Amino acid sequence: MIEVSVTVNGRAYEEAVAPRLLLSDFLRHTLGLTGTHVGCEHGVCGSCTVIVDDRSVRSCLMLAAQVDGAEVRTVEGLADGDELHPLQAAFRRNHALQCGFCTPGILMASVDFLERSDSPGRRQIAEMLSGHLCRCTGYEPIVESIHAVALQEGQSP
Amino acid sequence: MSWVGKPLERIEDETLLRGRGRFIDDLNPVPGAYHAAVVRSPYAAAHLTSIDASAALASPGVLAVVTGQQVAELTKPFHAVIDTPVAFRAAAVEEVRYAGEPVAVVVARDRYLAEDAAEMVAVEYEPAAPVLTPLDAVAAGAIVSDRSFVYGDPLGKLEEADLVVTESFTFPRWTGTPVEGFGVIADWSAADDALTVWTNFQGPFTLYMAAAAALGLPRSKLRLITPPDSGGSFGIKAAVYTYVVLMGAVSRHLGVPVRWIEDRLEHLAASAASTERVTEVTAGFTNDGKLISLGYDVVEDVGAYLRAPEPATLYRMHGSLSGAYTVQDVSARNRVVLTNRCPTGLNRGFGGPQLYFALEGTMAIAAARLGIDPVDLAHRNLVAAGEFPYTTPTGAIYDSGDYAVCLDDALATVGYAEHRRRQAAARADGRLVGIGIACVVEPSVSNMGYISLAETAQERSGGLPKSGNTEGATISMSPGGGVVVQISTTPQGQGHRTVVSQVVADQLGLEPGDIEVVSVLDTHVNAWSIASGNYSSRFSAMGVAAVQQAAEELTAAIKQIAAHELECAVLDVELRDGKAAVVGQQDAAVSLRRIAGKAHWNPEALPDGVAPGLRFTSFVSAPGLEPAASDDTIASSAVHGFVADVAVVEVDRETGAVTVLDYATTHDAGTLLNPRLVEGQVRGGFAHGAGVALMERLAYDEDGNLITASFMDYLCMTASEVPPLRSSHIETPSPFTALGAKGLGEGNTMSAPVTIANAVRDALGIERLELPLTPSRVWELIEPLS
Ligand code: FES
Numbered sequence: 001m002i003e004v005s006v007t008v009n010g011r012a013y014e015e016a017v018a019p020r021l022l023l024s025d026f027l028r029h030t031l032g033l034t035g036t037h038v039g040c041e042h043g044v045c046g047s048c049t050v051i052v053d054d055r056s057v058r059s060c061l062m063l064a065a066q067v068d069g070a071e072v073r074t075v076e077g078l079a080d081g082d083e084l085h086p087l088q089a090a091f092r093r094n095h096a097l098q099c100g101f102c103t104p105g106i107l108m109a110s111v112d113f114l115e116r117s118d119s120p121g122r123r124q125i126a127e128m129l130s131g132h133l134c135r136c137t138g139y140e141p142i143v144e145s146i147h148a149v150a151l152q153e154g155q156s157p
Numbered sequence: 158m159s160w161v162g163k164p165l166e167r168i169e170d171e172t173l174l175r176g177r178g179r180f181i182d183d184l185n186p187v188p189g190a191y192h193a194a195v196v197r198s199p200y201a202a203a204h205l206t207s208i209d210a211s212a213a214l215a216s217p218g219v220l221a222v223v224t225g226q227q228v229a230e231l232t233k234p235f236h237a238v239i240d241t242p243v244a245f246r247a248a249a250v251e252e253v254r255y256a257g258e259p260v261a262v263v264v265a266r267d268r269y270l271a272e273d274a275a276e277m278v279a280v281e282y283e284p285a286a287p288v289l290t291p292l293d294a295v296a297a298g299a300i301v302s303d304r305s306f307v308y309g310d311p312l313g314k315l316e317e318a319d320l321v322v323t324e325s326f327t328f329p330r331w332t333g334t335p336v337e338g339f340g341v342i343a344d345w346s347a348a349d350d351a352l353t354v355w356t357n358f359q360g361p362f363t364l365y366m367a368a369a370a371a372l373g374l375p376r377s378k379l380r381l382i383t384p385p386d387s388g389g390s391f392g393i394k395a396a397v398y399t400y401v402v403l404m405g406a407v408s409r410h411l412g413v414p415v416r417w418i419e420d421r422l423e424h425l426a427a428s429a430a431s432t433e434r435v436t437e438v439t440a441g442f443t444n445d446g447k448l449i450s451l452g453y454d455v456v457e458d459v460g461a462y463l464r465a466p467e468p469a470t471l472y473r474m475h476g477s478l479s480g481a482y483t484v485q486d487v488s489a490r491n492r493v494v495l496t497n498r499c500p501t502g503l504n505r506g507f508g509g510p511q512l513y514f515a516l517e518g519t520m521a522i523a524a525a526r527l528g529i530d531p532v533d534l535a536h537r538n539l540v541a542a543g544e545f546p547y548t549t550p551t552g553a554i555y556d557s558g559d560y561a562v563c564l565d566d567a568l569a570t571v572g573y574a575e576h577r578r579r580q581a582a583a584r585a586d587g588r589l590v591g592i593g594i595a596c597v598v599e600p601s602v603s604n605m606g607y608i609s610l611a612e613t614a615q616e617r618s619g620g621l622p623k624s625g626n627t628e629g630a631t632i633s634m635s636p637g638g639g640v641v642v643q644i645s646t647t648p649q650g651q652g653h654r655t656v657v658s659q660v661v662a663d664q665l666g667l668e669p670g671d672i673e674v675v676s677v678l679d680t681h682v683n684a685w686s687i688a689s690g691n692y693s694s695r696f697s698a699m700g701v702a703a704v705q706q707a708a709e710e711l712t713a714a715i716k717q718i719a720a721h722e723l724e725c726a727v728l729d730v731e732l733r734d735g736k737a738a739v740v741g742q743q744d745a746a747v748s749l750r751r752i753a754g755k756a757h758w759n760p761e762a763l764p765d766g767v768a769p770g771l772r773f774t775s776f777v778s779a780p781g782l783e784p785a786a787s788d789d790t791i792a793s794s795a796v797h798g799f800v801a802d803v804a805v806v807e808v809d810r811e812t813g814a815v816t817v818l819d820y821a822t823t824h825d826a827g828t829l830l831n832p833r834l835v836e837g838q839v840r841g842g843f844a845h846g847a848g849v850a851l852m853e854r855l856a857y858d859e860d861g862n863l864i865t866a867s868f869m870d871y872l873c874m875t876a877s878e879v880p881p882l883r884s885s886h887i888e889t890p891s892p893f894t895a896l897g898a899k900g901l902g903e904g905n906t907m908s909a910p911v912t913i914a915n916a917v918r919d920a921l922g923i924e925r926l927e928l929p930l931t932p933s934r935v936w937e938l939i940e941p942l943s
């Protein structure tokens with residue numbers, strides 16, 4: 001077993017984990033943060049995306065042991081109390097989710113994407129999203145939501 | 158105040174957006190459940206000679222390895238409507254018939270240990286030669302059903318035809334593959350000889366019956382519970398029922414609870430897929446473009462076993478073999494064959510994509526040969542607005558519609574005339590630009606009796622006739638006036654809870670936020686019937702009808718209590734703003750909370766005829782769904798929407814890549830209950846249809862191994878590939894449903910593959926095309942042209 005101390009959504013955890021335990025399983029089953037979903041376990045669908053030290057990663061491709069000392073953000077930490085994150089609110093407004101299984105991963109990837117891009121256009125957003133599979137929505141409302149938030153952010157300095 | 162028809166945001170969303178959804182793998186309903194991993198056949202066809210589990214059993218954390226033989230001792234083979242020579246069991250015993258077929262289950266303390274041990278199970282096989290295509294299956298004699306149908310005199314009419322089109326159409330295997338796979342948690346209780354199963358099953362509950370039968374359990378001893386959330390399905394998760402049996406048997410054999418969460422590789426290889434269908438069409442047209450004779454010769458590949466509800470893919474559209482057209486003389490020969498590939502099942506569109514790929518492809522080919530614009534050809538054949546309700550030659554009753562107006566709307570949306578002009582200019586520049594259309598009748602609410610068409614009228618006459626499509630719902634008002642609705646439509650993302658809250662809010666004079674809607678289906682608690690579940694786009698008709706009726710009963714009781722209290726006539730009571738009030742009087746009102754309080758706390762004070770408790774369960778069945786008639790006509794669905802699509806594409810001469818430049822779709826789905834959700838269904842259905850048109854296909858190598866075995870190889874549409882879509886609606890309410898609504902979740906999956914194919918036909922001047930239209934395939938088609 002390996003000792004892991006990690007901060008997830010601002011809360012500190014100390015856990016002993018098996019060396020091969022995936023980060024996705026650690027979040028879901030060890031910490032009970034089941035908002036992070038697993039759709040393929042081979043790094044393609046993107047539903048397991050979380051943010052580790054300010055970078056979005058696929059938690060099915062990472063080991064829990066690798067986040068020792070790191071800061072992890074998951075979908076559960078996105079809203080500010082009663083207030084949804086602007087992306088969450090835009091997703092609701094635009095009907096950008098149906099089953100909601102892909103949504104947490106797309107939200108976390110989008111948070112990271114918006115943090116590191118400068119007023120992205122629809123095409124860039126679609127390219128970022130091409131690492132995520134959604135079988136329900138046909139993507140357009142997701143692109144629209146992210147674009148709306150990007151525009152909002154562009155306006156408010 | 159009417160909430161129905163408003164584009165309300167969804168009550169489902171906040172929970173899901175916060176990561177608080179409860180999907181099957183998020184549940185821990187029983188303590189200490191063991192984890193299962195399935196050992197699967199690497200061969201598409203083989204004799205299984207031995208299983209040696211000793212190494213696996215010695216592996217850490219392993220409780221047991223349960224073989225197919227041991228599962229067989231606790232279960233029976235699955236039944237389907239027609240008998241086949243091969244027994245279909247939850248796990249193989251001596252013979253494996255597809256790569257990925259379960260042969261054993263390893264049960265261990267955690268999933269990692271179970272998967273480790275699964276690799277150590279040594280299974281010996283004697284491989285055999287697999288049969289992998291529909292036509293090879295015909296050649297090999299693997300035909301399990303062969304039925305011919307004749308309506309009118311199609312052969313006679315063919316002699317009158319000026320043009321006869323004979324063409325072959327192959328529709329590929331593909332899958333709607335939801336992002337969440339199957340999951341089953343099975344808990345056998347020896348104390349009461351009963352099994353409780355949590356699973357993301359989606360109905361139809363005919364398959365629950367099939368699972369109980371295979372487990373040899375009296376129906377009351379199989380309790381099935383769905384999780385609050387399910388990560389998409391598109392039909393595919395209906396097939397989880399065979400794993401309910403497998404894990405149920407394992408739990409029973411070992412006496413411990415067992416959980417199994419499918420992984421992606423298992424899902425693609427061994428869950429379910431659409432049928433692959435080869436259709437030979439023979440169609441007769443007059444010179445002025447009237448379709449007068451239509452014949453289909455179909456070979457349908459259902460995979461390794463005929464898994465119920467198959468061959469339903471073939472018969473779901475039977476009432477609509479004539480599509481949107483007035484042709485009266487129709488025939489079909491339907492052969493169902495077995496191959497050594499994963500068994501097929503429900504998949505969005507369910508028979509519609511296959512049928513329309515052939516029918517609408519034929520229309521495009523005929524238009525080109527006759528030198529008639531495809532739009533004109535369609536107009537000359539569409540069922541006219543004045544003809545509804547329209548009975549098709551094969552027995553469907555089309556409830557309402559205005560197909561011509563709908564088509565013209567799609568043409569106007571896309572700017573058809575302008576696109577034709579631009580196409581001419583582009584062609585003059587040597588570019589390959591094409592325009593395709595399709596007109597598609599979208600049936601919803603399946604007749605539970607249509608599958609029996611796989612039997613002859615004589616065979617049918619021996620059994621219990623099947624008909625209808627039944628749904629139930631329960632509504633209750635608590636002592637504090639809280640309203641809770643329980644539905645049995647097992648949504649997987651469609652927003653049923655939101656729509657139900659709108660419908661009930663209208664009935665009770667409340668706001669949608671006042672209504673709690675529970676979509677968990679527990680077979681021992683909910684009001685359900687065999688048709689329950691989420692398929693054949695039945696929710697907006699049947700789910701809503703059941704809720705509406707239950708809410709009406711509650712309303713009636715509330716009004717009676719209020720009238721008694723207000724000393725007025727029941728007819729003078731209306732429900733508004735959380736009160737029961739006397740019509741036209743400001744002050745004469747009593748709150749629903751008070752009425753609820755009375756019904757629960759003071760039953761002595763209730764008026765005669767009102768029972769205490771305020772809980773109502775209603776069942777409804779769709780009208781007009783008679784059993785198959787002796788002349789083989791069938792009203793295969795209760796409700797029929799319409800979709801008209803236009804696609805404009807350009808084919809790159811150098812690469813063969815097909816780009817959809819413009820795409821318009823116009824639906825007539827009757828009354829729209831929530832336009833926001835409607836748009837979601839249209840876009841989602843379109844992405845699936847465009848996916849199979851352009852990139853999605855389950856491909857197998859010559860040994861029967863799935864080549865597209867991961868998301869690296871099975872190419873789902875992504876955000877940068879999904880074509881642009883413009884959609885609009887006309888509304889001709891259905892006279893057959895509670896609120897005039899029709900299903901609409903599958904229409905574009907039926908229409909998009911053939912619309913895009915027709916546009917490519919137009920661009921290339923080539924008649925025979927195979928889906929998906931990948932660059933390499935298209936390049937091979939245009940190479941000889943240049
Ligand atoms: S589960 Fe990690 S990318 Fe699919």
Ligand code: FES
Nearest residue numbers: 098102134135136
């Ligand atoms: S909302 Fe269902 S997969 Fe995206």
